[in-house]
Amino acid sequence: MYYAEPVYRPPSEHASLLIQASVGCSAAAAGRCHFCNSNVFNQTVPQKKFRIRPTEEILEDIVRGRKLYGPQVEKIFLLDSNAMVIKSRELLKIVRQCYEMFPHLKQVSCYACSDDIIRKDPAELTELRQAGLNLVFIGLESGDQQVLDLMNKGATVENQIRAVIKANDAGMRTSVSVILGLGGKKLSEQHAINTGKVITAMNPSYLAALTLMVVPGTVLDYMVKERTFELVTDPLDVLQELHLLITNIETSWPVVFRANHASNYLSLRGNLPEHKEQMLGSISNAIQNPARLKSEYLRGL
Ligand code: SF4
Secondary structure (H helix, E strand, O other): OOOOOOOOOOOOHOEEEEEEEEEEEEHHHHOOOOOOOOHEEEEHOHHHHEEEEOOOHHHHHHHHHHHHHHHOEEEEEEEEEHHHHOOHHHHHHHHHHHHHHOOOOOOEEEEEOOHHHHOHHHHHHHHHHOOOEEEEEEEOOOHHHHHHHHOOOOOOHHHHHHHHHHHHHOOOEEEEEEEEEEOOOOHHHHHHHHHHHHHHOOOOOOOEEEEEEOOOHHHHHHHHHOOOOOOOHHHHHHHHHHHHHOOOOOOOOOOOEEEOOOOOOOOEEEEOOOOHHHHHHHHHHHOHHHHHHHOHHHHHO
């Protein structure tokens, strides 16, 4: 099977069969997202340059996957960083082939940029969901427009909200990720408050909070070295951001919240709104007892 290493998948897809549908990220190819290693790889690693693989090759890989792993596969993740960019007609062929080859399949998922979803008609999204593309991962990163612009995310807050609501309305489950510390010291408070408010407006099925780690060679790395971006370096300040973020989430429908990514200082999980007070209490407790936090050298492991 073909893989353009290193591949990108959400941590929760560690047990899924990975199918390389697209390579790299179309946003990275446009020079977006100053914090992201896709951007660096797009420029420096030839096999990671953004492209969509020919559908026939993807379909053949799915057949190979069946030969290699048998019929028992239950989850498939379509690599790489925004397979949703693929035209709906081709994506449908890919998703249908997945279910034809794997009779026990329960889930096909992929990453999506908000533009990828907005570009598709509601009817196309519904057809994709009915075919079995039932989970999309979307990087919100921040609900604050100033932070998105500073990081050159190339997306408006309005479009990020629209995209998630559109996918929700098509019956897809949506998993949204945000990055603590992305506003630096200067925008820390508004980043947390506005991100909480945007999550409230989107009401995704899942929310994942990561903590910023500066990738060498990115524009953000340069900004830090040039001192035009001041990192939130104190873990307690990161926790304050997390506290403020969760405080501002008032969703109507349940959101499964996870902050158990390797980049985080404190591992946290629970359902919102059910466990909101409990999680806020855990964060406050960790702020009072910093010995509970992950050491800096262990982050990312
Ligand atoms: S859309 Fe995601 S993967 Fe693509 S460059 Fe931005 S952060 Fe990286």
